[in-house]
Structures are given as C-alpha cells and as structure tokens.
Amino acid sequence: MSAVVVGGGLAGAAAALALAEAGAEVVQVAAAPGATALSAGVVDVASASPGIATLPWRDALRGSPLLPRERLALHRRGAPSHPYAQLFGAGDDPALPEREIETGMARLARWLEPGGLALGGSLGANRLLATVAGTLRVADFAVAPAARGDLLEAQDVAVIDAPALEGWDARALARTLAHEIDALGLAKLPVSVVHPAFPPGLFADPSPVRVAARLDASGARAALATGVSALGARGRVLLFPPCLGIERSAELVHALETASGARVAEALSFPPHAVAGFRFQRALDAAVERAGVRRVRERVRRVLAVDVDALSLVLGDGGERLAADAVVLAVGRFVSGGVEAGRDAVNEPLLGLPLYDADGRRIDGIPARRSARKGYGNEQPLFSAGVRTDRRLRPLASNGRPQHARLFAAGDLLGGFDPARERTGLGVALVSGLRGARAALESLRAPQARAEGMP
Numbered sequence: 001m002s003a004v005v006v007g008g009g010l011a012g013a014a015a016a017l018a019l020a021e022a023g024a025e026v027v028q029v030a031a032a033p034g035a036t037a038l039s040a041g042v043v044d045v046a047s048a049s050p051g052i053a054t055l056p057w058r059d060a061l062r063g064s065p066l067l068p069r070e071r072l073a074l075h076r077r078g079a080p081s082h083p084y085a086q087l088f089g090a091g092d093d094p095a096l097p098e099r100e101i102e103t104g105m106a107r108l109a110r111w112l113e114p115g116g117l118a119l120g121g122s123l124g125a126n127r128l129l130a131t132v133a134g135t136l137r138v139a140d141f142a143v144a145p146a147a148r149g150d151l152l153e154a155q156d157v158a159v160i161d162a163p164a165l166e167g168w169d170a171r172a173l174a175r176t177l178a179h180e181i182d183a184l185g186l187a188k189l190p191v192s193v194v195h196p197a198f199p200p201g202l203f204a205d206p207s208p209v210r211v212a213a214r215l216d217a218s219g220a221r222a223a224l225a226t227g228v229s230a231l232g233a234r235g236r237v238l239l240f241p242p243c244l245g246i247e248r249s250a251e252l253v254h255a256l257e258t259a260s261g262a263r264v265a266e267a268l269s270f271p272p273h274a275v276a277g278f279r280f281q282r283a284l285d286a287a288v289e290r291a292g293v294r295r296v297r298e299r300v301r302r303v304l305a306v307d308v309d310a311l312s313l314v315l316g317d318g319g320e321r322l323a324a325d326a327v328v329l330a331v332g333r334f335v336s337g338g339v340e341a342g343r344d345a346v347n348e349p350l351l352g353l354p355l356y357d358a359d360g361r362r363i364d365g366i367p368a369r370r371s372a373r374k375g376y377g378n379e380q381p382l383f384s385a386g387v388r389t390d391r392r393l394r395p396l397a398s399n400g401r402p403q404h405a406r407l408f409a410a411g412d413l414l415g416g417f418d419p420a421r422e423r424t425g426l427g428v429a430l431v432s433g434l435r436g437a438r439a440a441l442e443s444l445r446a447p448q449a450r451a452e453g454m455p
Contacts (some may be wrong), residue, residue, distance in 0.1 A: 001023070001024045001025060001325060001326075001441075001444040002024070002025045002026075002027070002323070002324055002325045002326075003019045003024045003025070003026050003027075003324060003325065003326045003327070003328065003437075003440050003441075003444070004026075004027045004028075004029060004031050004302050004311075004313060004322060004324035004327050004328070005026065005027070005028045005029070005049075005328045005329075005330060005348075006028075006030070006303075006313070006325075006328070006329050006330060006331050006350075007028075007029075007031065007032075007034055007329065007330030007331045007332060007336070007338070007394030007410075007411065008028065008030030008033050008034045008281075008285075008325065009033070009034020009035055009036040009037075009281075009284075009330065009332060009336070009410070009411060009429060010034065010036045010043075010103045010217055010280075010284065010426055010429040010430055010433065011034070011284075011332075011410040011411025011412070011428075011429035011430070011433035011436075012028060012034060012328070012330035012410075012411070012427070012433065013028075013029065013034075013036075013111075013284040013287065013288055013373045013433070014104075014107075014108070014410075014433030014434050014437070015328045015330055015410055015433040015434070015436050015437040015440075016028045016265050016288050016290050016291070016293045016294070016437075017107075017111055017287060017288060018107075018434050018437035018438070019328075019435070019437045019440065019441065020288075020291040020292060020293050021291065024441065024444065025294075025322075025442075026291075026293045026294070027153070027293070027294045027295075027296060027322065028212060028288060028293050028294070028295050028296070029295075029296045029298060029300055029313065029315065029322070030295070030296075030297065030441065031297065031298060031299035031300075032336070033281045033285075034281070034330075034332060034336060034411075035332050035335045035336060035412070035425070036280055036281050036284065036426065036429070037105065037274070037277045037278055037280070037281035038270075038271050038274050038277050038278060038335070039274060039276070039277040039280060039425075040131075040146065040269060040270055040274060040276055040277065041140070041142060041143040041146050041147075041268070041276030041279070041280050042090050042129070042135075042137065042139045042140075042142045042143075042146070042268060042278060042423075042426070043105070043108070043119070043121070043140065043142065043143070043426040043427060043430065044070075044139060044140045044141070044423045044424055044426065044427050045068060045101050045123070045140050045141070045391055045424060045427030045428075045431075046068055046071035046072040046074070046075050046140065046424060047071065047073055047075070047234040047235065047421075047422040047423055047424055058371060065138070067123070067124060067125065067126065068121075068122070068123040068124070068125075068126065068140040069098050069123040069124060069369050072084070072097055072098065072101070072293060073097075075275060075424075076088055076097055076396055077357060079416065079417075080161070081356070081358050081359070081360055081415065081416030081417075082416050082417050083414045083417055083428050083432060084097065084192075084359075084428070085390060085416075086393075086414075086416075087393075087431060087432065087435060088100075089391070092445070093251035098123050100431060101123060101427070101430075101431060102122070102123060102433075104430050104431055105119065105121070105141055105430070107124065107434070108318075108430060110131055110142070111283075111284070111287040112280075112283045112284070112287065114286070114287070115279075115282065115283030115284075115286045115287065116247065116248065116249060116250040116251070116283070117143050117249070117250070117279060117280065117283045118143070118144040118147070118250065119141055119142070119143055119147070119392070120141065120142060120143075120144060120147035120148075121139065121140050121141030121142055121147065122140075122141075123140065126138050126139070126140075126152065127139040127140070127142060127147065127150040127152065127264075128150060128151045128152045128186075129146060129147075129149050129150065129151070129267075129268050130149060130157070130173070130177055130239060130267050130268065131149065131267055131268040132167055132168060132173065132241065132242065132267045132269045132270075132271075132273070133172075133173065133176060134173040134174065134175065134176025134177040134179075134180065135176060135177075135180055136151070136177070136180045136181070137268060137311050140427070143276060143279070143280055144152065144249070144250065144253065144384065145240075145244050145249060145264060145265050145266045145269070146265060146266045146268055146276055147264025147265075148237075148253070148263050148264060148265040149237055149239060149263075149266065149267070150259070151181070151186075151189060151237070152186075154189060154235060154236070154237045154263070155189070155233075155234065155235025155236065156189060156190040156191070156192070156229060156233065156234070156235065156236050156237075157172055157174075157177065157189060157190070157191045157192070157193065157237050157239055158192050158193075158194045158233075158236055158237070158238050158239065159174045159177075159192070159193045159194065159239045159400060160194060160196060160228075160238060160239060160240045160241065161193050161194065161195045161196075162203045162240075162241050162243075163208055164204055164205075165203055165206060165208055165211065165241050165243065165270060165274045166206045166207060166208065166273065167181040167241075167269070168206065168208070168241040168271075170193045172241075173191055173267065174191045174192065174193050177191050178191045190377070190379070192298055194231055195229060196227035196263065197226075197227050197391050198223065198224065198227040199223045199227070200295075201212075202220065202223060202224065202227075203243075208241060208242050208243045208269070208273045208275055209243075209273070209275055209278065210260045211243040212242070212243045212244065212246045212249075212275050213246055214250045215243060215244065215245045215248075215252055216246055216247050216252075219354065221248070221251065221252050221255050222255070224252070224255075224256060225256055225258070225260075226259065227258035228256055228259055228260040228264075229259045229260060229264075230260075231260050231262060232259075232260035233261070233262060233437060234261075235266055236262040237263045237264075238256070238260060238262045238263070238264045238265070239264065239265055239266075239267055240264065240265065240266050240267070240275060241266070241267065241269075242267065242268075242269035242273055242274075242275040243266075243275060244256075244264070244266055245280065246275070246282070247282075249279060267366050275393055282355050284292070292397065296315070296322070298315045298316045298320075299315070299316060299337075300313050300314070300315060300331075301315065301316065301317075301319070301349060301350075302314040302350055302351075303327060303329070303350045303351050305325070305403075305404050305405070308404075308405060309325065309405075309406065310323065310324070310406075311323075311324050311325075311326075311327050311404060311406060311407060313327070322423040324406075324438040325406060325444055326406040326407075326408070326443055326444055327404075327406065327407050327408070327411055327432075327440075328409075328436045328437060328440055329350070329407070329408065329409045329410070329413055330406045330409075330410045330411040330413065330436070331350070331411075331413055331431060332411060332412045332413060333385070333386065333454070335411065335413045338412065338413045339385055339386065339413070341368040341382070342368075343367070344367055345365050345366060345367060345368075346363055346364050346365070346366065346368050346382070346385060347363065347364050347365065348364065348365075348387065348413075351395070351403060351407075353387045353395050353396075353397065353403060354387070354388070354396070354397070354398050355385045355386060355387060355415060356385070356386070356387075356388055356415045356416065357371060357381035357382070357384045357385050357415065357416075358379070358384035358415070358416050358417060358418065361379065361381065363381065363382070363385050364385075368382055371385065373397045373411065379418065379421065380418065380421075383418045383420065383421065384415060384416060384417055386413050386414050386415025386416065386417075387409050387413055387414065387415055388415060389408075389409055389414065390418075392408070392439045392442075393408045393409055393410065393414075393432065393435055393436045393439050394407060394408055394409075394439070395407060395408075395409045406440065406443045406444070407445060408436040408439050408440050409432075409436065410429070410432040410433045410435070410436035411425075411428065411429040411432055411433060412425060412428075412429065414428065414432060
C-alpha cells in the first residue's frame with residue numbers, strides 16, 4: 001500500500017502520520033513548510049462565537065462564555081458548506097464531533113511530546129490568552145509555553161520588559177490588556193510591567209527568532225533564570241515576548257518557573273515573529289521523520305489518474321513522476337499555492353477542480369476581485385474558496401462525482417469556511433487530515449473503484 005500526502009502543514013502531517021502508523025508506505029511531498037509555521041501555536045476547533053461576528057467572547061443570549069463544545073455544536077448546526085457539516089453531519093451521532101476531536105488532540109499531543117512541546121486544552125473549558133498587542137484571544141487548545149498563560153487561572157500578570165525586541169512594547173501591551181480585562185467584565189486582574197536584571201546583551205538582538213535560538217544554550221538559560229528569580233508571586237503569570245527557545249523551550253520554561261515560582265508563558269505572536277508556529281512546524285516535521293515517512297522537498301505540478309486504482313504526481317520543473325495507490329491533498333490555499341488567484345482567474349492548479357465559496361457559489365475561472373467585498377469587516381467569499389468533497393473527503397469534479405476514488409482532500413483546501421476569520425484552520429486541518437488518512441486506508445484495503453465505475 002503506497003500513499004502520497006501532498007502538503008507540509010498540520011493537515012498533511014496528520015495524514016502522513018496516521019497512514020504510517022497504520023502500516024502504509026507513505027511519501028510526503030512539500031515544497032516548503034505549511035501555513036502551520038505561521039500560526040500562533042493555538043489549535044482552535046470552533047470560532048469564539050459562531051455567527052456573532054461582533055462578539056468574540058460572549059454569547060449575546062446568555063451573557064456568559066460559550067465553551068468550546070458548545071461553539072462546536074453551533075458550527076455543526078450551522079452552514080451546510082462548512083467542513084464540519086461534511087465531516088460530522090447533522091444527523092450523525094451527536095457525541096461524534098467531541099469524541100473525534102478529543103481523540104485527535106490526544107494523538108497530536110503524543111506526536112509533539114518528543115519534540116519538547118506540550119499541548120494543553122479541552123473542549124470543556126476556555127483558555128484566555130494574551131497576544132503581543134495586549135488583546136485577548138479565546139483558545140480551545142494551545143501549545144506551550146503560550147498555553148501556560150491562561151488568564152482565567154491567574155491572579156496577576158507581570159509583563160517582561162524587553163525594549164530592544166522587535167514587535168514587543170511591554171507598556172503598551174499592559175495598558176491594552178488592562179482595558180481588555182475591564183471590557184470583558186472579568187474579575188479584577190492586576191497587570192504590571194517588570195524589569196528583570198538580565199545580563200547586558202541578552203536581549204540586544206532585535207529579532208525574537210535569533211534571541212530564541214540563543215536562549216537554547218544552557219548559559220543563556222541560566223542567566224535568564226537568575227534574572228527572574230525575585231519576580232515570583234502566588235498565582236502570577238510572567239508574560240514573556242515570543243523568544244523562549246526553539247529546540248529547548250520546555251527546559252527553559254521549567255528553569256524559569258523553578259527560579260521564579262511563577263507560571264511562565266509567552267504572549268501569542270504572529271508573522272513576522274511567529275516563533276510558536278516555527279516550533280510547532282519543527283516538532284511536526286520531526287514526528288513525520290520518526291514515523292519513517294519519506295519526505296520529498298519538491299513542488300507538485302500535476303496529479304494524474306493512471307487508472308481507476310492508481311494516480312501519478314508530476315514533480316518539479318523536470319517532470320519527474322511519482323506513483324501512488326492513494327493521494328491525500330493537503331495543499332492549503334493561497335499561501336502555499338493550493339489555490340491560485342491570478343490576474344484573470346482563481347483556480348485549483350493540480351487537477352483543475354471546481355472551487356466554491358461559503359455560500360455555494362462557484363468562483364473558479366473568474367477574477368479574484370469579483371469574489372471580494374468592500375469593507376474591512378465584511379466576509380470575503382474569496383477567502384472561503386475551496387473544493388467540495390463527498391462524505392469520504394473525495395474532491396468532486398464539475399459533474400458532481402468524485403474526481404478519483406483514491407484521491408482525498410484535507411485542511412484549508414476544503415471550501416466553505418474562512419480559516420483566518422473563524423480561527424478554525426488548525427482544528428479543521430487536524431480532523432480532516434486524520435479523516436482523509438482513514439478514507440485513504442479504506443480505499444487501499446477494500447478497493448471499490450471499479451465497482452463504482454469511477455473514471
């Protein structure tokens with residue numbers, strides 16, 4: 001059984017790992033890391049308030065926070081074009097979404113652990129995390145050290161001052177954070193800025209990534225721990241900029257918490273300083289390599305049907321062919337080239353699959369500007385563009401039938417939702433990556449293409 005996974009992000013890694021653990025011979029093809037590398041290290045499965053764009057935290061009807069499982073239920077009963085509607089269905093087992101997501105998160109935690117990353121969270125509780133701008137974000141699951149900054153469990157917050165670091169203004173963060181806490185009506189939570197006695201030069205480099213790499217060294221870790229030794233207090237969160245190591249982040253956080261007696265966390269950060277996403281991607285890549293998956297750093301140019309039971313991928317500019325018994329497409333959208341928005345038309349470049357927005361309108365073959373709306377806050381149909389699939393995640397051709405019986409799609413390539421606006425991209429990526437792998441395995445173990453008369 002040979003399977004090819006196209007894509008290097010969370011959806012592709014989940015599919016590749018699940019296939020490998022099931023005994024398949026797996027090749028992962030990716031020209032570059034996926035959009036996971038640009039994430040803040042938060043793995044949300046449902047938007048903060050589905051259908052209530054102006055209320056990112058509270059439910060207007062009850063005036064109380066919605067739990068992740070409640071928000072997931074709203075998604076399931078919502079738009080029929082959303083990937084969750086396809087994955088879980090309105091009439092299926094009502095406990096299926098929660099059960100499948102919790103199981104998937106447990107698998108993800110197991111894959112990340114050898115890379116020194118811990119995944120925290122559940123569908124039964126919210127986490128409230130601060131960003132580098134001082135705004136608050138409701139999170140379902142998150143990767144440490146950001147996961148350790150849950151303000152719902154804090155008694156006070158001390159923001160670490162590092163004035164030379166790009167994208168980090170401790171005073172502005174503290175002011176905004178205090179306003180956010182007050183606006184949400186949360187229990188009083190003191191927020192202050194602290195100035196640790198760090199050795200000169202420890203934060204002299206303006207790049208958070210380079211500082212993080214330097215802090216992997218044992219001497220730098222010890223110096224940082226000494227600097228925070230007098231800052232601890234019961235229930236305090238020490239909020240650091242996104243720089244707490246890369247390969248040895250867990251060791252650094254442990255040293256800082258031991259020295260200070262406080263809980264140590266990073267603020268959520270975004271490109272160009274998405275250090276958490278960089279760690280996340282590295283840990284996923286390491287897990288894929290440990291699983292024995294062959295990794296090919298090349299761009300896929302075309303996917304061709306050889307016959308009803310086999311496919312072939314055309315790689316790079318040289319046109320090298322890679323044969324596969326099954327293919328999982330986890331190629332993302334605009335960032336990674338899974339969907340292209342040229343001057344004259346939006347298209348899916350590998351197979352010419354039709355693309356649909358969240359309202360079910362077909363938008364491939366027309367200029368991108370015709371799928372954009374004026375106004376920053378408006379929903380943008382272009383950003384929900386993706387392929388339609390059947391219940392087994394097989395992409396549908398223009399005639400409404402699966403393009404190929406052994407071709408599957410996962411992650412942001414699935415249409416019907418805007419992962420950035422909803423903040424559900426990584427949750428959908430994980431669940432659909434695992435589902436796509438399961439469907440691919442079923443097709444390999446019980447061939448049925450000829451029986452279905454697939455072209």
